[in-house]
Amino acid sequence: EIRCIRTRVNGTWVIVKITTDQPGLYGIGSASDHYHAQTVVTAIEECIAPRLIGREVGHIEDIWQSTLTSGYWRNGAISNTALGGIDMALWDIKGKEAGMPVYQLLGGPCRSAVPCYAHAGGGDFVELEDDIRRYMEEGYSVIRCQLGGYGGGGFIDADKAGQPKNPWSNAPAFDDEAYIESIPKMFEYLRSKLGFGPKLTHDVHEHLRPQCAVTLSKLLEPYRLFFLEDVLSPEQIDWFRLIRQQCTTPQAMGELFINPHEWTPLITERLIDFVRVRVSKGGGITPCRKIATLCEWFGVNTAWQEGGDNDPVNQVAAMHLDLASWSFGIQEENHFSQEELDIFPGHAILEGGYLYANDQPGLGIDIDEAKAVQLLDAERAKVPNYAAEDRKADGSVVRP
DSSP states (O other), rough: OOOEEEEEETEEEEEEEOOSSSTOOOOEOOOOSSHHHHHHIIIIIIHHHHHHHHSSSSHHHHHHHHHHHHTSSSOOOOHHHHHHHHHHHHHHHHHHHTBBBBHHHOOSSSSSOOOOOEEEEEEEEEHHHHHHHHHHHTSSSSEEEEEESSTTSSSSSSSTOOOSSSOOOOOOOOHHHHHHHHHHHHHHHHHOOOOOOOSSEEEOOOOHHHHHHHHHHHHGGGGGSSSOOOSSSSSGGGHHHHHHEEEEEEEEEEEOOOOHHEEEEEEHHHHOOOEOOHHHTSHHHHHHHHHHHHHHHOOEOOOOOOOOOOOOOHHHHHHHHHOOOBOOEEEEEEOHHHHHTTTTTTTOEEEEEEEEEESBBBBOOOOOHOOOOOOOOOHHTTTOOOOOOOTTTTTTTTEE
């Protein structure tokens, strides 16, 4: 049996459960999509599951390869997520059959725990500094620095943004030049107060025009970032060649990647320093362990994407890859409420800037279906979610 369990209050978490013909043997995987949860459920239960019933669960590679091409067109965000959830569940089952954690099946641990980076934010430089210091006290050595939400530092109030007389919105407008003016000043302030001890990162979230992305990367070079994240949109990755020619600011990219043609050239040409594919969006553990191996040969590190919309099962899958991959660089943190964690016994433990695994077989995480159903608000789950719609002064949309 292959079925999906929707949970979280808003129903955006989709957990795949594969039950075998062996009594009590099952596995779970993450197929969450904040914007298309029900679409993923339909893809799994109505399109993919029927062709897998009766197959040998241990044939993970064959199931992955044949499912990838079963719909002819492939490497889409929905199909990858569906396949990724199934793939994780199959690895969970294989680990349980072997009596070993998945990271042992992948070759054993390269490290005792997984270092994570924190997400610090503030409405101004002082608030941001205070938040960074809080994370430093908790034990984090790598900390992301943001001025408010994504694009923060680049928004201009509507009455000062030079809008046309027939504006489409009165919301603050995003301005590339304002952004590349404020973010270097932010890091100048932070380095003057914190020194170069803490490793700092920043997420541009694909807001900039490509030429402005090059400029920002160069301007940030004196502040020695641990990495600059998603400075370009996936459609403009060829501009990384120009960034590499201009400066040494380390680049992290891949949050929106779903196709090997996106990450392969950036890794093999050494145009980025960290690859940030989400494990479920990449298609699961099977392809992501290959990405990690490719990174090793070309001196690139992994920094699998998490983000606030992700679930504890995907986090655990990333953690197993992190433990077993020599090319691991850093893991994005994720925080969950206690009520959410109670649904997933065996979840990873985040403490002092490190993620800790247990020694249970498989992924080591389970799902309490009764609590999962109890947390879900069925009415809220019907409300669609959309990405932020930031716009420039003339009304044109900013592509995140």
